Amino acid sequence: xxxxxxxxxxxxxxxxxxxxxxxxxxxxxxxxxxxxxxxxxxxxxxxxxxxxxxxxxxxxxxxxxxxxxxxxxxxxxxxxxxxxxxxxxxxxxxxxxxxxxxxxxxxxxxxxxxxxxxxxxxxxxxxxxxxxxxxxxxxxxxxxxxxxxxxxxxxxxxxxxxxxxxxxxxxxxxxxxxxxxxxxxxx
Amino acid sequence: xxxxxxxxxxxxxxxxxxxxxxxxxxxxxxxxxxxxxxxxxxxxxxxxxxxxxxxxxxxxxxxxxxxxxxxxxxxxxxxxxxxxxxxxxxxxxxxxxxxxxxxxxxxxxxxxxxxxxxxxxxxxxxxxxxxxxxxxxxxxxxxxxxxx
Numbered sequence: 001x002x003x004x005x006x007x008x009x010x011x012x013x014x015x016x017x018x019x020x021x022x023x024x025x026x027x028x029x030x031x032x033x034x035x036x037x038x039x040x041x042x043x044x045x046x047x048x049x050x051x052x053x054x055x056x057x058x059x060x061x062x063x064x065x066x067x068x069x070x071x072x073x074x075x076x077x078x079x080x081x082x083x084x085x086x087x088x089x090x091x092x093x094x095x096x097x098x099x100x101x102x103x104x105x106x107x108x109x110x111x112x113x114x115x116x117x118x119x120x121x122x123x124x125x126x127x128x129x130x131x132x133x134x135x136x137x138x139x140x141x142x143x144x145x146x147x148x149x150x151x152x153x154x155x156x157x158x159x160x161x162x163x164x165x166x167x168x169x170x171x172x173x174x175x176x177x178x179x180x181x182x183x184x185x186x187x
Numbered sequence: 188x189x190x191x192x193x194x195x196x197x198x199x200x201x202x203x204x205x206x207x208x209x210x211x212x213x214x215x216x217x218x219x220x221x222x223x224x225x226x227x228x229x230x231x232x233x234x235x236x237x238x239x240x241x242x243x244x245x246x247x248x249x250x251x252x253x254x255x256x257x258x259x260x261x262x263x264x265x266x267x268x269x270x271x272x273x274x275x276x277x278x279x280x281x282x283x284x285x286x287x288x289x290x291x292x293x294x295x296x297x298x299x300x301x302x303x304x305x306x307x308x309x310x311x312x313x314x315x316x317x318x319x320x321x322x323x324x325x326x327x328x329x330x331x332x333x334x335x
Contacts, residue, residue, distance in 0.1 A: 036322045039208065042317050046206075047213015048220075050240055051229075060236035069226030071217060074225060153206060160202040 008098050015087075015094035027090035032083045041081030042156065048074040049152060056128070056137050056145035065131040095167060102165040106158040113151035120144045197258060203251040208321070210244025212314040215283050219307035222290065222299045231299070235291040245280070261333040268327045271318035281315035282306055 016022070024030050047072040054060065055068040090097050097103040120128075120141075128141045218234050220226070256263050263269040286306045290299060299307070 031325055032326045036319045039205070039318050039322055042205065043209050043212040043314070043318060044216060045211030045213070045216070047217045049238055050210065050214065051217055051234075054240065055238060059240075060233045062233045062236075063229050067230075070226035070228055074220060074227065148214065156205050157202040159330070161198050164198050180260050 012094040012098050015090045015098075018091040021088055021091040022093075025088055031092070034088050038082055038089075039086040041078045041079070041085060045075055045078030045082060046156070048072070048078065049148070053145040053149050056060065056141050058136055058142075059133050060166060061136065064133050065135075065137065066129045069129055079123075097162070099167040100162055100165045102158045102162040106155055109151045109154040109158060113148060113155070116144060116151065118145045189216055191289065197255075200251045200254045200305045201249050201259075204255065207244040207246075207248030207251060208318065211242075211248060212244075212279075212318060214238065214241035214244070215279065215310055215314055216285075218286065218290075219310045221304055222286070224305040231290050231297070232293075232295060238287065241283075259331060261330050262328045263324070265330045266324060268320050268323055270316055272324065275313050275317035275320055279310060279317055280315060282310045286310060 017072075020135050025034060052069050052075065055063055055065060062070070124138060124144075126141055128137055131137055214237055217225075217237075219233075221229055221231060221234060286303065287304055289295060289306075
């Protein structure tokens with residue numbers, strides 16, 4: 001067993017090792033509470049991100065770009081909230097995500113969004129932040145914004161689809177059995 | 188829709204509902220946070236430019252919400268949390284309109300007055316409660332379909 005399967009098994013083992021998080025997630029209100037936090041974080045993330053990305057696209061031009069950028073710390077806060085609650089799902093049911101193609105797409109979209117943001121800051125970030133009241137941004141800045149919005153919408157859609165692509169229960173013998181995870185009936 | 192030949196009908200409505208939630212609750216939340224002191228460099232009245240996105244999210248959710256309701260009407264109607272969710276959204280939208288009327292006006296003071304800040308706090312409470320109620324709908328129902 002090599003490559004991606006070994007990597008997936010390693011991830012499953014690592015997440016499954018947080019047994020106390022897993023146990024609290026499986027209490028009566030553990031899972032719904034984490035989901036609620038995840039959705040509130042999503043709203044914080046998306047609501048503040050659209051202000052920023054739409055300003056880059058020319059909405060609310062009276063707002064200096066640097067002022068709109070002050071909202072980004074709240075976007076990051078929203079991301080932190082979704083990341084922490086999201087990881088708790090993984091610790092509780094690692095195989096449901098590590099072997100879930102919708103989850104793979106979700107992670108891919110987050111990675112692209114992250115690279116997109118990093119490239120923005122490394123290239124035209126400083127120049128774009130200098131744009132003041134009533135100043136439009138450059139075409140590349142608008143392209144960064146479109147990629148950003150598309151990726152985060154992709155993250156939400158694949159996140160919502162995730163539940164329909166669950167591989168199912170893979171047995172108690174994790175991680176041995178999960179390399180060829182065959183969904184089983186829970187006893 | 189529940190038994191739609193398209194595998195994606197129901198999941199797509201759920202996805203739209205999550206996107207609309209992020210826009211409606213998120214843009215209102217961003218306004219409330221600005222009024223409470225976040226991102227102070229943003230001139231408050233200019234946030235009205237982003238309210239079409241908020242209303243876009245709201246109407247996406249009204250429509251996708253109706254579609255989800257049609258799929259499982261009994262599930263919603265027999266659950267008190269469903270009525271609580273609708274009431275919270277109604278109050279949240281009322282608070283949103285009361286707030287924007289005050290802070291988007293041409294003669295609005297640059298610094299939000301204490302009663303506007305109170306509206307912002309209530310708005311954040313209502314939206315997070317509405318999201319909580321919505322999420323708990325999946326856990327608090329007693330009947331999925333009539334007769335079950």
